[in-house]
Amino acid sequence: MVYFALLLLFIVSYSFYYFGKNRALKIKFTGDQKLASLPDYYGYFLVLVVFLPSLIIWFILLLYKSNFQELYVMSPTLFPDIAQWSDAKFGLIMNKISNLALIVNIPEADLLKGQTSLLNMSSESELIAAKNLASFDSIYGWSIVIVFILLPVILGLSISRLINQKLNVQPIVEKIIINIIRFSSIVAILVTFGIFFSLIFEAIKFFQYVNFADFFFNTAWNPNRAWVISSGETVDPEILKDAFGWVPLLTGTLLVGSVAMFVAIPLGLASAIYLAEYASSKVRDIAKPIIEILAGIPTVVYGFFAALTLAPILKNFGDSIGIDISAESALAAGLAMGVMIIPFVSSLSDDVIRSVPNSLRDGSYALGATKSETIKKVVLPAALPGIMGSFLLAVSRAIGETMIVVMAASLRANLTFNPLEPATTITTQIVTALIGDVEFENPKTLVAFALGLSLFVMTLILNIIAITIVRKYREKYE
Amino acid sequence: MVDNNNFALKTNNVYVHYGNKMAINNVALDFPKNEVTSLIGPSGCGKSTFLRCLNRMNDVIDSCKVEGSFIMNNTIDIYRDDLPIENLREKIGMVFQKPNPFPKSIYENVAYGPKIHGVTSSQSELDDLVKESLHRAGLYDEVKDRLTDVATGLSGGQQQRLCIARAISIKPEIILMDEPCSALDPIATAKIEDLINELKENYTIIIVTHSMSQASRVSTKTAFFHLGNLIEEGDTSKIFTKPDKEQTNDYITGRFG
Known part of the structure; x- marks a missing residue:
């Protein structure tokens, strides 16, 4: 109707x-x-x-x-x-x-x-x-x-x-249209703020149960302790002192993210250089979309690839050389995640490298520089800010990634920097907190919002830095 | 009439093709040592293509095929297979139409070539070389206090003189200039022209230009190209006063092009 x-x-x-x-x-x-x-x-x-x-x-x-x-x-x-x-x-x-x-x-x-x-x-x-x-x-x-x-x-x-x-009527029409367009952009901004504030309000509820310092500086993560609390009850913060320390989640996130960047940066950058400087346009036209498919594979597929294929292989390999690699190691999740974000690095870096003007390459060749000298000493330095921007965007993608780590990483909080051990991440714990059968007003559920807020702020900062760097780079040739 | 040894570069039977399209058709042109030769002609006549053959910059373009003989100093065939292209370009420098300083400091721009070729053995030697090159390019006094500033912050004319300093830093024998003043205002142009007049004492200069007055001001020899053919070459004064060919006359008097 x-x-x-x-x-x-x-x-x-x-x-x-x-x-x-x-x-x-x-x-x-x-x-x-x-x-x-x-x-x-x-x-x-x-x-x-x-x-x-x-x-x-x-x-x-x-x-x-x-x-x-x-x-x-x-x-x-x-x-x-x-x-x-x-x-x-x-x-x-x-x-x-x-x-x-x-x-x-x-x-x-x-x-x-x-x-x-x-x-x-x-x-x-x-x-x-x-x-x-x-x-x-x-x-x-x-x-x-x-x-x-x-x-x-x-x-x-x-x-x-x-x-x-x-x-x-022309000025009236144009004024109305401008306001419609303005309204659309305001809506997009308001939605962002709406998400931010909904996170903040729920996070405030969480911090009524748990001390600020206990959340950010405690190294113990045992959210199940909050089982005892029923809704609306005021509880002694001492009970929850060692329940919601996010430090092991942060280190876990950084650990998995580092493994991912360790894979994505060299592979992504090398393929970007190859595509931009060495590959013929035919090869490039075929190879670039194929690499970009990596980013289009559903993350859940990476998740079970990491959990069911990569993890057993790593474990067996570790056993054969006498190293104990956990079945839920940060390594497996990080490797799969690294493969997923290769295109973020390679595609963006490729664009940045190609946008370095050819006149700079000619200038270098005319001075008798070889191709590799030209790439190393002129092209890459000129493209560096943009390349850094692509790294940062990839990092913020990595630490926000959920499905791979939910499937392949551990649920147990483990304060470690050893990628062979199990580790859990912020995103994994958010999922766990929200799919539990505990009532909503319980800190065990509400912690998801505090974690989400922290993650949001982290990726926001990374994105702002990345965008600033990329923008600064753009101005350089204008 | 002129002693053979006085030619920095001699070319003969030069043909250039882009795919099936002929760009240069049987050109033979010699460049006297320590003189300025200008290549003139209407757009698309092949003068820039010809210039880029002389330091093999056309090698980068896949579809471009260069034939003919290019003999430097009466001995070196610059298209010889076993001649490293890098060594050739060390001897034949180039300045481009649009100033193209690297987005590095002024110092690093000039030091780039010497560093690659290992010309200097110590830092102080390199410093001196950078200073000397900037001096010769007439830029040193303007930038001596800000050698570490980014070169892209210089004005267009300063950038172009920096590119000349960069080209002479590795002490080439020949400098190719591809319309070096077309992006500059008249004052910056005048400075570059003065510079060319000074540089010819030490270098052989080959310059492509659209400005006939510039050709007559800076060069002693002029070659007129049209549609890939070398129509006429000779002393600049002769070309601009009583050219042999009617086409040349039409062009320099502004009847076409």
């Missing part, structure tokens, strides 16, 4: 484009004065004045649908004491009325037993309210039809009468 109406709105708006344009073209000019704006703009103008108000009213109707419902149904004439109701009671009655509304218009003979008894248990005013609620949907539907068809047509027709030779 709504979508059909929306489609109608589009059609109505679109036809007003031609209506407005034609109206402008049909104006009989007086004197040598011409139209104040180009004819197209009268069309755009009508489309905007027709389309936008309907859209805005529709959003308001959607957003406040339940409020309108309550206003319409829960009137003080039906329930004289409604002002004294608690929120809980209000909710209960509203719930009951919603259920009643589903059956109130069905003939008694067709009702099930339970439904009949629900009807019998309800008061007269509740039944009336239920009938009102049942009729609300059709009223709501009609209001949408009005908003989408009647309103635009009336608006369009009346405003089109204003069109005359002197009405300069």
